[in-house]
Structures are given as C-alpha cells and as structure tokens.
Amino acid sequence: MGDRYCPVDGAPYLEWWQQQFDAPAETLRACSFWQRGRFSIWVAAAGVDPGELAPVDGVGIPFLRTGREVWKPTSVAVIEFGLHAKRNVVDLDRDETSCFLDREVIEFAEDDPRRTLPNRGFVIARYHGLPVGCGLWRRGTLGSSVPKGRRLADVDAPIRN
Amino acid sequence: MDDTARALQRYKELVDDWDALVDVSRRPLPLVVWQNPLRRTHVERLAVGVGLDRGATVGDLLATRGYEVEPLAWRKGAWRVRGVDKPGRTLEHYLGLMHVQEEVSLAPSEVLAAKAGEAVLDFCAAPGGKTACIAVGMRNTGTVVANDLRPQRLRPLRSNCERLGILNVVITPINGMRFPLDAGPFDRMLLDVPCSCEGNLRDSRPSTRRVRHSQVEGRGGLQATLLGRAWKLLRPGGVMVYSTCTFAPEENELVLDYALGEDAVIEPFEIAGLRHDPGVTRWAGKDLRADCANLARYWPHHNNTGGFTIARIRKVAANG
Ligand SMILES: C[S@@+](CC[C@H](N)C(=O)[O-])C[C@H]1O[C@@H](n2cnc3c(N)ncnc32)[C@H](O)[C@@H]1O
Numbered sequence: 001m002g003d004r005y006c007p008v009d010g011a012p013y014l015e016w017w018q019q020q021f022d023a024p025a026e027t028l029r030a031c032s033f034w035q036r037g038r039f040s041i042w043v044a045a046a047g048v049d050p051g052e053l054a055p056v057d058g059v060g061i062p063f064l065r066t067g068r069e070v071w072k073p074t075s076v077a078v079i080e081f082g083l084h085a086k087r088n089v090v091d092l093d094r095d096e097t098s099c100f101l102d103r104e105v106i107e108f109a110e111d112d113p114r115r116t117l118p119n120r121g122f123v124i125a126r127y128h129g130l131p132v133g134c135g136l137w138r139r140g141t142l143g144s145s146v147p148k149g150r151r152l153a154d155v156d157a158p159i160r161n
Numbered sequence: 162m163d164d165t166a167r168a169l170q171r172y173k174e175l176v177d178d179w180d181a182l183v184d185v186s187r188r189p190l191p192l193v194v195w196q197n198p199l200r201r202t203h204v205e206r207l208a209v210g211v212g213l214d215r216g217a218t219v220g221d222l223l224a225t226r227g228y229e230v231e232p233l234a235w236r237k238g239a240w241r242v243r244g245v246d247k248p249g250r251t252l253e254h255y256l257g258l259m260h261v262q263e264e265v266s267l268a269p270s271e272v273l274a275a276k277a278g279e280a281v282l283d284f285c286a287a288p289g290g291k292t293a294c295i296a297v298g299m300r301n302t303g304t305v306v307a308n309d310l311r312p313q314r315l316r317p318l319r320s321n322c323e324r325l326g327i328l329n330v331v332i333t334p335i336n337g338m339r340f341p342l343d344a345g346p347f348d349r350m351l352l353d354v355p356c357s358c359e360g361n362l363r364d365s366r367p368s369t370r371r372v373r374h375s376q377v378e379g380r381g382g383l384q385a386t387l388l389g390r391a392w393k394l395l396r397p398g399g400v401m402v403y404s405t406c407t408f409a410p411e412e413n414e415l416v417l418d419y420a421l422g423e424d425a426v427i428e429p430f431e432i433a434g435l436r437h438d439p440g441v442t443r444w445a446g447k448d449l450r451a452d453c454a455n456l457a458r459y460w461p462h463h464n465n466t467g468g469f470t471i472a473r474i475r476k477v478a479a480n481g
Contacts, residue, residue, distance in 0.1 A: 058332035128210025158245040
C-alpha cells in the first residue's frame with residue numbers, strides 16, 4: 001500500500017504478450033504501463049494521469065509479474081486482453097472450467113490432444129472461447145492462478161437450463 | 162412503534178405517504194445488476210457458447226440460470242433480479258460481465274454524467290459501486306481518481322475495477338479534508354459523503370441497519386468541511402454531485418446552504434422513470450437557499466428502492 005507507481009515504457013511487455021500468446025496488441029498499445037515495486041507491472045488507459053497525487057493505491061489493473069525467469073500474467077489481465085490469443089491457450093470443458101475456477105489442478109490424459117502444449121509455462125484457460133484466467137501448464141497438468149478471493153465452485157451455478 | 166417507524170418519525174411532514182414509507186422500509190431491497198458495457202465481446206462469446214443469440218444480454222444469461230429478471234424502467238442494461246442464489250456467485254460476475262448494486266445508487270453517476278476523456282474525482286469512493294458506474298460510463302478514457310479515507314475499504318473497490326476491466330481509475334487513500342489542492346482542477350466530482358445512512362434501513366446487513374440518529378446533526382460539520390475542500394478542486398463551469406443515503410435535511414440541504422457560496426448553483430434535473438421529490442427550502446424554522454428546492458429526494462416507497470438524496474451543483478463565476 002502506498003507504493004509508488006512509476007510510468008514505464010510498455011514496449012517490452014507488449015512484445016512479451018504478443019510472443020507468448022500470438023495475439024494482436026492493438027488494445028494494449030493504446031494503454032499506459034506502470035511499475036509498482038520491483039516486479040509488478042500495471043496497465044491503465046492511455047490518458048490516465050495520477051499527476052502529483054500521493055500516496056497512490058492503484059493505477060488501472062495489475063498486468064504482469066516480472067522478476068522470475070518466466071513472467072506471469074495476472075488472471076484479470078488475461079480476461080481483459082486475452083480474447084484473441086492463438087498460442088498457449090487451453091480450452092476447457094464445463095467440468096474442467098469448474099475445477100479451474102475452484103483452483104484445482106487438472107490432469108490431462110496421455111492421449112488428450114491438448115497435451116501438445118510446450119512443457120512448461122503460463123497459459124490462458126478458456127471456456128466457450130472466453131478467457132477465464134491464467135494457468136500454469138506443466139507436463140500435462142494445469143494449475144490455476146485464479147486468486148483465492150475470486151474462486152468459483154461451479155460455472156453453471158446456480159443452474160443453467 | 163418499532164425501530165423503523167421511530168427512525169422515520171421526524172419526516173412525517175416531508176413525505177406524501179408516511180405509512181407507505183414505513184411499510185416499504187420493513188421489506189428487503191430488490192437486487193439490481195448492470196451489464197458492463199466494456200465487456201460486450203465477452204458477453205457475446207458467452208451467449209453464443211451457451212446457445213443464445215449473439216445479441217443476448219446479461220439479463221438473458223441470468224434468465225437461463227433461473228433468475229427472474231426485470232429491466233429497470235429508467236436505465237438501459239440493468240435489471241432487478243430475483244431468485245436462486247446470489248448473482249455475485251455466477252460466472253457472469255466472475256468474468257466482470259456485470260456488477261451487483263443497489264438500484265438508487267446508480268442514480269448519482271447518471272446525474273454526474275461524466276464524459277469520455279474528462280478528469281473526475283470521486284471524493285469518498287469506497288467500496289466503489291459508483292466509481293465503477295462513472296468509469297465504465299466514460300468508456301475507459303480520461304481519469305477517475307477514486308479516493309477514500311480508509312485504505313481497507315478501498316480493497317473491494319480495487320478488486321471490482323480489476324474484475325470489470327476498468328483501466329481509467331487511480332486509487333488514493335487520502336483524508337479528504339487534506340486532499341492536495343494542486344491535484345485539481347477536475348471537470349466533475351462526486352461527493353458521496355459519510356452520513357447517518359437512514360436510507361439503508363432496508364438493507365439486510367446488520368451493520369447497515371442501525372440508524373445512527375445521534376449522528377444526523379454531528380455529521381453536518383464533516384460533510385460541509387469535505388464539500389469546502391472539494392469545491393476548491395473543481396474547475397469553473399464544472400459539476401459536483403453531492404449525495405447521501407439519508408433523508409435528514411441536516412445532512413443535505415443544510416450542508417449546502419452553509420457551505421455553498423455565490424459561485425455555486427444547485428441545478429434542477431430529472432431522471433425519466435425515477436420519481437423524486439424536491440428538496441426543502443425551510444427546515445427547523447430556518448429559511449434556506451432557494452435553489453435547495455432543486456435537490457432530488459428519492460423516497461423508498463416511490464420507486465421501491467433504498468433512500469437517497471442528490472444535488473447537482475455547478476460552479477459559476479462568483480459575481481456572474
Ligand atoms: C457513503 S460511503 C461512500 C460509498 C461509495 N461512494 C460507493 O458508492 O460505494 C462514505 C465514505 O466516505 C469515507 N470517508 C469518511 N471520512 C472521509 C474523509 N475525511 N475523507 C475521505 N473519505 C472519507 C468513508 O470511509 C466511506 O467509505
């Protein structure tokens with residue numbers, strides 16, 4: 001709290017996003033990028049200006065965690081910007097999506113075609129073509145990065161006729 | 162006489178049908194959801210995915226889940242919903258396709274009518290339902306500074322912005338009484354000040370049911386101080402919306418009468434489909450500014466909502 005948000009050049013993060021998800025970055029290119037602390041990159045609308053205000057407790061939404069060898073996109077960023085991703089995407093059915101949103105690890109069978117993903121990395125989990133969050137793919141298993149406070153037990157709750 | 166009636170006793174002379182007011186105040190509030198206009202493509206994909214038309218709305222999606230949904234008469238893309246489970250526990254909510262909010266608390270952002278690209282200050286913003294309405298209304302452009310004294314109350318605000326994909330909000334945890342004056346000027350601002358919350362009698366959460374009558378008079382000083390500070394941050398020609406979820410003239414008309422000078426005009430307004438009564442120009446033997454009549458008093462029994470009072474104030478040249 002009260003950390004500084006410094007404007008940063010978004011180019012490296014845009015490039016990473018395009019690479020990672022083979023996704024057009026027009027919407028992102030029209031955004032401003034902010035760094036908070038050493039490893040947290042936030043994304044906001046282009047015209048957003050906190051001016052001389054201090055302390056500031058948030059600018060736009062968190063986008064990316066850098067610092068480790070692999071960068072980790074946030075689930076909220078994936079939902080916001082991931083609609084047109086073509087690479088590192090895992091399409092889930094209804095039961096799998098429920099597990100994913102409940103933060104369970106999903107294991108894919110040996111002959112599941114989705115196993116063709118690379119061995120390890122962050123991916124976009126999708127349901128009905130809609131990004132639902134960021135997951136960590138590891139040799140045929142998908143871990144969920146849905147924040148605890150947002151978990152949802154069942155995509156069809158309460159019911160869907 | 163029960164607590165509810167006792168709390169409303171002092172407004173007998175202000176309201177057309179006091180019995181109806183007391184009666185509705187004992188009943189729970191309808192729940193309202195509004196569709197997030199920033200997520201149109203998301204809504205379309207989910208709708209197609211579950212076998213609805215491309216043009217289906219969040220209301221349609223909720224209906225397939227067994228909710229009874231009824232569109233609001235006065236605002237597009239918002240519905241009263243009834244039934245089954247909390248709408249906050251649905252995929253539509255998780256994905257930020259919608260937000261759950263009390264109906265009448267959608268009104269201040271309508272009255273504020275912030276436009277794309279403007280600089281807006283929401284002075285007492287947490288937990289942030291109104292900030293979200295303002296920010297999406299500006300289609301993710303400009304800047305909305307969402308401020309609140311209490312950092313922990315700003316957490317749900319931040320979480321909602323993240324969920325709804327709101328990119329034009331800056332959050333500050335600053336005491337409004339000391340808000341830096343060089344942070345302005347702002348084109349518009351919302352002052353949804355702390356109040357005694359009489360209008361929340363219908364809210365079922367125990368913490369909001371307590372009517373804090375003793376506070377009705379004590380609050381006026383804080384409200385006037387906050388207004389005075391915020392006023393300095395508003396550009397000439399700019400608009401401030403002052404609102405409370407309380408009926409007490411001491412927290413509404415009297416505050417404006419005390420705090421506003423000649424460079425302020427309380428403007429009349431109307432939300433088609435949402436009935437309001439005029440503000441009072443005389444209370445407890447005291448005559449008030451004539452333009453206090455332009456305040457809007459939303460009584461719970463008129464629209465089956467919570468209670469609310471809203472003033473739209475424009476800053477004009479002091480001697481103009
Ligand atoms: C009626 S609530 C605001 C509700 C909010 N506008 C919404 O729609 O969710 C009033 C808020 O004023 C805040 N507050 C109280 N004193 C304040 C001060 N001195 N400066 C700024 N905010 C203050 C409280 O923490 C509280 O969150």
